[in-house]
Amino acid sequence: MSEHVVWTQWDDLKVPSNFKRLSPATTPAATGDMSEVTFYVPTYMGGRPALELTKKMPNLKVLQVPNAGYEDALEFLRPGITLCNGRGIHDDSTAELAVALAIASLRGFVTFIRDQDQGEWVNKTYNSINDRKVGIIGYGSIGSTIARMLSGFSVEIVAFTQSGRDNTIAISDLDKHLPTLDVIFLILPLTKESKHLFDARRLALMKDGALLVNVARGPIVDTDALLKELNSGRITAALDVTDPEPLPKDHPLWSAKGVLISPHVGGNSSAFDKRARSLFESQLNLLAEGKPLNNIIVAGN
Structure with a gap:
């Protein structure tokens, strides 16, 4: 059984060998079974609908938002969920x-x-x-x-x-x-x-x-x-x-x-993809090694 089940918008994100990777190609966010997801990165610029999907994830442990701002994610936290933001990406x-x-x-x-x-x-x-x-x-x-x-x-x-x-x-x-x-x-x-x-x-x-x-x-x-x-x-x-x-x-x-x-495009540029992948892959490696995550806003119980 996988130690963690990761869902991100990237079909080819590098994840540790003992982690299971899900993406829109395997598990469409709106229609797929998200119940086993433990590490979730909402689709960038997905807004509230992307955060609402956390309600379909009873086993969620880490909510890793791709934005520096995180205030809209706070209401979706439950006991045991750690919230990390995308500080540095943008x-x-x-x-x-x-x-x-x-x-x-x-x-x-x-x-x-x-x-x-x-x-x-x-x-x-x-x-x-x-x-x-x-x-x-x-x-x-x-x-x-x-x-x-x-x-x-x-x-x-x-x-x-x-x-x-x-x-x-x-x-x-x-x-x-x-x-x-x-x-x-x-x-x-x-x-x-x-x-x-x-x-x-x-x-x-x-x-x-x-x-x-x-x-x-x-x-x-x-x-x-x-x-x-x-x-x-x-x-x-x-x-x-x-x-x-x-x-x-x-x-x-x-x-x-x-x-x-301008229509809230500060982080929405060609610079996003490389930086986002780097941060999330680093976070997953820390998780696999049992080390503290970076950019923790709220630590899960």
């Missing part, structure tokens, strides 16, 4: 998008595309990311990667963490720094404390002309308050995440002034 891809969104917003790429659609040549001055003071709120693996990618620019970086560890600034001291920041990147987990961290009061503290880049979770920003600030023309925003999400077709955020929106 660092480069999400940081890359964050920097790209900032530059695209500052340098007027949205206007360029619209002018191109109309065949119009309009030359004007836009903002540079250089010579700016940049705040990175949430300085974990993705936040520090954003800082590394920005190191080639002439910027001053100010990092914020919950605790103020490693020479960062505690988020509790954020308010006094907000009026000095030209660009703000949000890349922190969604928790009770971080929900609506950027509410009407905090958005009002932002410097006139500042740019808010959210590649974390939509509810960290109060959407209604953000709409008011955007439409006043006082600040701009670049958002890979929104609240609600997906953003309904008729939502006023689509037509707000000074906003660039």
Whole structure:
């Protein structure tokens, strides 16, 4: 009998010899018998339906989500289930998008595309990311990667963490720094404390002309308050995440002034596959060797 039964989206994932591998080719997630699965990786970008499948897995021991964010998986935990996240998989891809969104917003790429659609040549001055003071709120693996990618620019970086560890600034001291920041990147987990961290009061503290880049979770920003600030023309925003999400077709955020929106694609790039396989194969090898798993968020009993 197999020591562990592993289900992932990859038909050819390397698993230890005494583990049994299941995949969509052998066991379709929606229709197959998932009762013997002990190690489950929900299909990437599968959303809630992929997590709901854990209810068909009475023997599940490890829920290994492929995302850095894990708040949506918490309700599917049962006693004995260990939850691990995908920390490290999306660092480069999400940081890359964050920097790209900032530059695209500052340098007027949205206007360029619209002018191109109309065949119009309009030359004007836009903002540079250089010579700016940049705040990175949430300085974990993705936040520090954003800082590394920005190191080639002439910027001053100010990092914020919950605790103020490693020479960062505690988020509790954020308010006094907000009026000095030209660009703000949000890349922190969604928790009770971080929900609506950027509410009407905090958005009002932002410097006139500042740019808010959210590649974390939509509810960290109060959407209604953000709409008011955007439409006043006082600040701009670049958002890979929104609240609600997906953003309904008729939502006023689509037509707000000074906003660039991408459809939550921070980690969804060609960089995902190689990094995801490497992490999950490493986790399975640790499991086979009886060693502690990496990226444990909740340890099973």
